[in-house]
Amino acid sequence: MSSANNLSQRESVFNQEVITRFELYNSLFLTLPFYQVKDTGNLLPFFSAHCEKGTANQESPAEIIKSFFKKYVPDIDHQEQLNRLFRFIQYIERQVVLFDAIEDSSFSKTTKFDESGTLQTLLQQIAGDESQRETIKEKLKNFSLRLVLTAHPTQFYPSRVLGIMTDLIEALKTNDINSINLLLQQLGKTPFFNKTSPTPVDEAVSLIWFLENVFYHALAATQSKLNEAFDVDGLANQLLEMGFWPGGDRDGNPNVKTDSTKTVASLLRQIIFRCYYRDFRNVKRRITFRGVEDAMKDLETILYDNAFNPQEDPENLQGEMLTLLQTVKDKLIADNYSLFVDIIDDLSHKIKLFGCYFATLDIRQDSRVLRNVYDYIAPKVGVILPEGYDDLSEADKLKAIEFATEADFVCPDDADPLIQDTLNTIRLVKQVQKQNGEKACQRFIISNCQQASDILQLINLFLCSGWKKDELTIDFMPLFETVNDLKVAAEVMETLYTHPFYKEHLAARGNKQTIMLGFSDSTKDGGYLMANWSIYKAKVELTAMAKKYDIDLAFFDGRGGPPARGGGKTHRFYASMGQEIANNHIQLTIQGQTVSSQYGSVDTARFNIEQLFNAGIASALHQTQKDLLDDRHKELISIMADESYSLFMGLRKHTLFTEYLEKLSPLKLLSGANISSRPTKRNGDAPLKLEDLRAISFVTAWSQLKQNIPGFYGVGAALNKIKGEGHWDEVVELYHKSGFFKTMIDNCMMSMSKSDFRVTAHLKNDPKFGEFWQMLYNEFEQTKRLLLELTDTQVLMEAYPTEGRSIAIREKIVLPLVIVQHYALECLNNTTDEELIKVYNKLVIRTVYGIVNAGRNLA
Numbered sequence: 001m002s003s004a005n006n007l008s009q010r011e012s013v014f015n016q017e018v019i020t021r022f023e024l025y026n027s028l029f030l031t032l033p034f035y036q037v038k039d040t041g042n043l044l045p046f047f048s049a050h051c052e053k054g055t056a057n058q059e060s061p062a063e064i065i066k067s068f069f070k071k072y073v074p075d076i077d078h079q080e081q082l083n084r085l086f087r088f089i090q091y092i093e094r095q096v097v098l099f100d101a102i103e104d105s106s107f108s109k110t111t112k113f114d115e116s117g118t119l120q121t122l123l124q125q126i127a128g129d130e131s132q133r134e135t136i137k138e139k140l141k142n143f144s145l146r147l148v149l150t151a152h153p154t155q156f157y158p159s160r161v162l163g164i165m166t167d168l169i170e171a172l173k174t175n176d177i178n179s180i181n182l183l184l185q186q187l188g189k190t191p192f193f194n195k196t197s198p199t200p201v202d203e204a205v206s207l208i209w210f211l212e213n214v215f216y217h218a219l220a221a222t223q224s225k226l227n228e229a230f231d232v233d234g235l236a237n238q239l240l241e242m243g244f245w246p247g248g249d250r251d252g253n254p255n256v257k258t259d260s261t262k263t264v265a266s267l268l269r270q271i272i273f274r275c276y277y278r279d280f281r282n283v284k285r286r287i288t289f290r291g292v293e294d295a296m297k298d299l300e301t302i303l304y305d306n307a308f309n310p311q312e313d314p315e316n317l318q319g320e321m322l323t324l325l326q327t328v329k330d331k332l333i334a335d336n337y338s339l340f341v342d343i344i345d346d347l348s349h350k351i352k353l354f355g356c357y358f359a360t361l362d363i364r365q366d367s368r369v370l371r372n373v374y375d376y377i378a379p380k381v382g383v384i385l386p387e388g389y390d391d392l393s394e395a396d397k398l399k400a401i402e403f404a405t406e407a408d409f410v411c412p413d414d415a416d417p418l419i420q421d422t423l424n425t426i427r428l429v430k431q432v433q434k435q436n437g438e439k440a441c442q443r444f445i446i447s448n449c450q451q452a453s454d455i456l457q458l459i460n461l462f463l464c465s466g467w468k469k470d471e472l473t474i475d476f477m478p479l480f481e482t483v484n485d486l487k488v489a490a491e492v493m494e495t496l497y498t499h500p501f502y503k504e505h506l507a508a509r510g511n512k513q514t515i516m517l518g519f520s521d522s523t524k525d526g527g528y529l530m531a532n533w534s535i536y537k538a539k540v541e542l543t544a545m546a547k548k549y550d551i552d553l554a555f556f557d558g559r560g561g562p563p564a565r566g567g568g569k570t571h572r573f574y575a576s577m578g579q580e581i582a583n584n585h586i587q588l589t590i591q592g593q594t595v596s597s598q599y600g601s602v603d604t605a606r607f608n609i610e611q612l613f614n615a616g617i618a619s620a621l622h623q624t625q626k627d628l629l630d631d632r633h634k635e636l637i638s639i640m641a642d643e644s645y646s647l648f649m650g651l652r653k654h655t656l657f658t659e660y661l662e663k664l665s666p667l668k669l670l671s672g673a674n675i676s677s678r679p680t681k682r683n684g685d686a687p688l689k690l691e692d693l694r695a696i697s698f699v700t701a702w703s704q705l706k707q708n709i710p711g712f713y714g715v716g717a718a719l720n721k722i723k724g725e726g727h728w729d730e731v732v733e734l735y736h737k738s739g740f741f742k743t744m745i746d747n748c749m750m751s752m753s754k755s756d757f758r759v760t761a762h763l764k765n766d767p768k769f770g771e772f773w774q775m776l777y778n779e780f781e782q783t784k785r786l787l788l789e790l791t792d793t794q795v796l797m798e799a800y801p802t803e804g805r806s807i808a809i810r811e812k813i814v815l816p817l818v819i820v821q822h823y824a825l826e827c828l829n830n831t832t833d834e835e836l837i838k839v840y841n842k843l844v845i846r847t848v849y850g851i852v853n854a855g856r857n858l859a
Helices: 003-031 040-056 061-072 078-105 119-125 130-140 159-173 177-189 200-230 258-286 293-308 318-335 341-354 367-380 394-400 417-436 452-463 483-487 489-497 500-508 519-526 528-548 570-575 593-599 602-620 631-652 657-664 667-672 695-704 715-724 728-737 739-753 761-765 770-791 801-828 834-855
Strands: 144-150 240-244 363-366 443-447 475-480 512-518 552-558 585-591
Touching: 003 078, 003 177, 003 801, 040 061, 040 078, 040 801, 061 078, 061 801, 078 159, 078 177, 078 801, 078 834, 119 200, 119 602, 130 200, 130 602, 144 200, 144 552, 144 602, 159 177, 159 200, 200 240, 200 258, 200 341, 200 593, 200 602, 258 293, 258 341, 258 417, 293 318, 318 341, 363 367, 363 417, 367 417, 367 443, 367 452, 394 452, 417 452, 443 452, 452 475, 452 489, 452 500, 475 489, 483 489, 483 528, 489 500, 489 512, 489 528, 512 528, 519 528, 519 631, 519 695, 528 552, 528 631, 528 715, 528 739, 570 602, 585 593, 585 602, 593 602, 631 715, 631 728, 631 770, 657 667, 657 695, 657 801, 667 695, 667 834, 695 834, 715 728, 715 770, 728 739, 728 770, 739 770, 739 801, 761 770, 801 834
Parallel strands: 144 240, 144 585, 363 443, 443 475, 475 512, 512 552, 552 585
Antiparallel strands: none
């Protein structure tokens, strides 16, 4: 079947299964039970249509809102107008949930024609070809996929709403009208947001919902499929792994403390035992034979006690559980014709996958904090640092760092809180490993890592806190995230690979090194093209360095949801990696709204997990160099990246840049949305500076403006430069030949398709921001025109019609929210009434939820 036919059929199914059913079930929202509001459901379609018309006419949000009320509800005062706007928001928030649920319920049908690669596709490709099967089996001996859930403030749906969505998806699969109606009514009465900001533990609980209800089943099903196809059960390496950041990631989040880490580690243990116990109850119904009673009883006691009566000082029981299951299995084979061996194997595979920890709890802290801790502890344990140690050159620092001291320093209670947290957490990690297993907490990530001494000093912190050199079961991971840090990353790693102590430590860890690369900050730092190109070059250099010293290298990609933060069609980035880039291990963060949009149900999770898995192992079957960028291709991308960077930096330095974001987007109000335990910027009490602003807040602010500047700005200028110099044909060839460049361009178009400059078009006549807005708009139009020419298409995302249609519908649903938000922001800039300011602030914050949820990977 041709690709064009597949696209056509998929689009047809999408129209029938998603669009038509949304229009049908959306009518049920007209009767949703909201308290003390008359005619809201009847007015909403008129409000939506009015917003569309006003936006098309480039009217200001204030003009659109005022003319709506004048036409449809002329007899209410301003306070009642605001009440109506809040009710519209309630409806639209739930319309987004309905659309999400309908898309997810139709997932298996709409993806049936997707050629982008799942395990099933791979198995069909190699069917009957034993040599290819053996090639993949060989590749799997040194391959792994790790998904790491992170607590970012764009995962807005609380667990109570996720539970309703799960049930709604199931009801929609069979078009069960009665159940759908009841669930929509329940949805109407269920609050979508928190009255207070969540704690780090609250965030962990929210994400553990996905571990328990989605990943537990999806990973196990994928593992079973791999076992069946490639007999991977006996491999020494673990193919599928989960990671977890809530409660462990304290980089810039002052609310994460040692107690948070301890609580989350205990929660992860308890919830995985609950999953095992639920499965065991099914096992117990089937395994009713003589000779297995003792083993079954012992296993039940272990599972029940750890699931419901957790002990203060538990033990790692993974080995004991597997032994008991093997005892039962042996008895079934010997005396009971191997009856129900499959369900014993299923539980065994899950225990091998998740152990007593469910997901590895990563610890992350900023290098600047760790340097302060090192300065504090060194004299306490008898380490004499040279005069002016912090100001020494890197070479002199390395000479001064020794590993002779092994101490058991306990941090006093009167120490600085950050120092105390760091040292107490290092001690806690040992305890977590003992109780839940080594994999429960074995990775320490150093943010803002700039030099080898950042890693070596951290190792010394461990050795001063009760750890022994020959028992240092920790992987120390540098995180390179700014454009400048990426440039020197390979040099930093060579220093480590050749350092006697670190070399010995790596050998003890199997010569495996994981390096984290951050997309979000590099985009904020240098723009879309430069960020992607800097990371690509860094990966090439780091891979070459690892090969030079025979290191098994894994890249851990800190990817956000949208293309501006490394997201988009993520699997295609991995599928496009040439032999210059280590690709045996795929590790990436799953952040914010991407958690529920791509991994919100078992079906969608399996699909996306399999896509990533397939992208990683497909290279074993295609040992060609076609995705290897040659010198000319690299030169072209480098020229474009430099031009894009120049334009983006000019934008960042513009005198109106920060003020534009502050006044016209909800940037300053994001911290008031009770969706995260972290601040929107570092150095929270200081005046707003771009360098302190968190990348997620930066990208979210632009997405709320419907301008998505970080996802495209500078791309048009870069393409225009190449075209002006007469090299356009070469770029067209590059787009068609390089999977990396094509994915980068296609993701850029996805980002642009979620932009709508009509919303802010009224600003072109603004005396202060008019020229600035026009500059942004001109680059958008230039980028759009040249991207369409480059891809030989007429509209953005023409090659992905169903995704494009989905985005268009979502944008239409939330357009009223965007108009309300901009109206409220305009009101805020023109009033000093304290009571009205509170209401407008709340109105802005409430719209943020729905806009991001509808965009799924928008922030």
